[in-house]
Amino acid sequence: MQTTDAIAARIPDGAKLAVFKDRSCAMDVTRALVRRGVRDLHLVCVPTSGFQAELLIAGGCVATIETSGVSLGEIGPAPAFARAVKSGAIRIMDSTCPAIYAQLQAAEKGNPFAPLRGLIGSGILDTRPDYKLIQNPFAEDGRDDPIVALPALAPEIALFHAPFADEAGNVWIGRQPELKLMAHAAAETLVTVEDIRPGNMMEDETLAAAAIPAFYIAAIARAPRGAWPLPLPGHYADDEAALREYAAAAKTGDGLRAWLDANIHGAPASPAAAE
Amino acid sequence: MQTTDAIAARIPDGAKLAVFKDRSCAMDVTRALVRRGVRDLHLVCVPTSGFQAELLIAGGCVATIETSGVSLGEIGPAPAFARAVKSGAIRIMDSTCPAIYAQLQAAEKGNPFAPLRGLIGSGILDTRPDYKLIQNPFAEDGRDDPIVALPALAPEIALFHAPFADEAGNVWIGRQPELKLMAHAAAETLVTVEDIRPGNMMEDETLAAAAIPAFYIAAIARAPRGAWPLPLPGHYADDEAALREYAAAAKTGDGLRAWLDANIHGAPASPAAAE
């Protein structure tokens, strides 16, 4: 068994790191990364991100972000993200959700690329020279039928937080099959969980259907409420007050620095760890 | 709620019908189809088949079979299949397992095609003019890098047998995610189940992860032991004696006709139905 800090220690400067949306995020590890001062991450958001990307950008950890969007949802825009993109402090690779999924699925299958409809005429194509326009080889009667080919996207590391793992190292992900896609596409998968259960969930037909086999998992750490202040579906909701407090503070650079000092650099990893 | 015969009645002559491997097969419906004398099916095996394809071919129901293989597993070759292919009584579209999966996944995603490595130099490519060789648009430095493009494969109907459904029409498939792929790729999905449970499995995080939502399901019938003599994983094994009896009888055309008369045309749909 690993600690949250040990998980964070496996993520080096410059890593191409895949993170998931705005829930089931390994936020304890994310805080540990900011505290350690990891640099130059290439963040792959599957297919978007919220407070997790925002915090890593606020902490100065990100060189490049590949995403279909970053926002704090109902709470509003992501201020550090918006400032960093406007100023050019980070490089952004804008995409659209199904393109990022398709790119990960290409890596999952060992394909060099995946075709995808849509995108033609979107400014995204102009900003992504790595997305190529090809002809549909199955167009009827040799008709002109352009379609976008997306390169496979294989992150070096996938990182997320799940409800539980078992002693055999399998991880239960519930209704979030994208987490399995991330584990398949990435070279290495790091996971925190609410709990470690005895036994082997793969022997249980009901649990096994929503499990990632241990074979795909490089390291697991127990981190109760490890997704806080983001939600873990079926377990806890987001901590809206904490997120609003952050959003209000981060409106200015000074406010953000004070928030980081109080909440990251001088604070424990999570409320549970403080107990 | 439907009957097995009502499910079979939804499958017309000539239908492009997807069936699954050698387990979780809707065998009650298959027998009903043979009994009714359905004709000219285009059978899509996902990605292979066993006794189900063999029986439909034996019954004269199949015009075309698209498959990576048909065998009775440890019991031996599939005699009616082998005879029908040798004599040209059915048209075969030979493929390889991951190609059929990739073609269904292309249909699932609304893509016109899917790339796949391998296949180049296999005789399969020579026999499948619908599989095309294209250039990998991401080959380094314009290097010659041929790759196979497979057309999307959207069956008209997907048919299988699952452990249970619920009153809301959701179907639980357990550890067989390919069944969900079939439902997504096909225009219409027909299912038989061991049992119908009260309530809505989608409200249960554990069950929901391995469920096909009712939205994808056109009709469900209860058919206890509906996969017999094939196995339903986690519920019952195959009936090896019944399969061996078939294999022995089907070695000759006369033996096969006698077996069909005794076991299909003059018999009830399943042992349970006979009780």
Place this chain on the structure above:
Amino acid sequence: MTVPCRTEELMIHIIAGLMAEGPKGETRHIGCGVLSPIPGSAALLTRHKAAAAGKTIKVSIIGHGAEPYRTDGGVDIFDCAGQGRLDYFFLSGGQIDGEANVNLLGVGDYPGTTARWSGSFGSAYLYFMVPRVILFTLDHSRRTLVETVDFISAPGTSAENVYRPGGPFALITPRCLFMFDREAARFRLASIHPGESADSIREHTGFAYDAPDDVPVTEAPDAATLALLRGEVAADIAGAYPKFAHDVLGAA
């Protein structure tokens, strides 16, 4: 008989009316993205009204935590669209122009040097694949409804050779309803909400559009619809938008 209602409620009512039928007969499936409480409520209103008539409409609301509105994982809604199994979807934009181009990304030189918004999300795919995409905005002003967007997250129309079964259907704002003519690549003013006029619409709209000589006034919801909206729909939408359900629809 109509009764007083909020602008948001009027918008929900209008959208639901648009979706009473589908592109190919009955409406089967309505999808809603993130940050879309008005469309989400409209989808649920459509669903509840259809249910009263014994018909089932599937509603998928990205981010909704409860059955039957949540999606089957994040990939599913896009695959659904690719399969032709999604009839309606909604898009907004920091800018929307007269050719129905949508900008969710920002203002100024790319990547948004003047203002940077969240990003294009699924728009660059769904706008092509969903037969009827309904645009919406809460800011009907020349700032949002512009002549030409600074960045095209997703284009309103495409060249004839581009595979595109879907596209824009209508644009609903707090002031009016526009319908989109794909042949002409132009909006047409369809109805004006109470309190607005042809002139006030023209004044606040940054793009050119067609308008009939007599523009009808938007029909307000009747009491039964409002009761449904403030009751069952409000309770349901709270699963994704608790604040909206409470503040706008008055849910407990």
Place this chain on the structure above:
Amino acid sequence: MTVPCRTEELMIHIIAGLMAEGPKGETRHIGCGVLSPIPGSAALLTRHKAAAAGKTIKVSIIGHGAEPYRTDGGVDIFDCAGQGRLDYFFLSGGQIDGEANVNLLGVGDYPGTTARWSGSFGSAYLYFMVPRVILFTLDHSRRTLVETVDFISAPGTSAENVYRPGGPFALITPRCLFMFDREAARFRLASIHPGESADSIREHTGFAYDAPDDVPVTEAPDAATLALLRGEVAADIAGAYPKFAHDVLGAA
């Protein structure tokens, strides 16, 4: 010390020896297809031996009903190979020729007018993607080991421009072990099982191959290996091949 054993047990022992190390250091993952009890047993023997040394080797056996040997759905094993996460796989064939082309389909004009077998299964993909594919047959005769296959389910070698991280590694038969030289596109006789000779191999092999002047005799398993094979391995492989486990390995 070696003890008498069945030919199948010898084959299992030899295959396991081949897999003790992987293409890039330690063996991580061995996959076995349908109708492959000997390879399946070899994979399990490799796994049990590694476990005794404190190392974990993943074994996936298509059709195995029990943990930890079953796959995560039917697509997973192919995706695993595509990801480079599968080190070894096994293929047999109704015909195997001197260039390691494999025919699983039939004899005579396509689609098998003289004899029609089951089909090519996953061979046309896995033979390309898995670094070390071990071929096996129980029929070492000129009928099976032919000069040229009637149909290429999967080719032994590919032109230089074809992406191919994988391919044939060895061929095990009841008479001998061949290793495959990918550069030369030829088999080389590596060892001869007890009771066979260089001449008997030549007599029963339909293709040309290389052979050293002195061909070693295949090393038989020691008593500990046989005990492991007839004990834990037999019990484990029974989950996929109960008849084989009972008849060949003597499992209860």
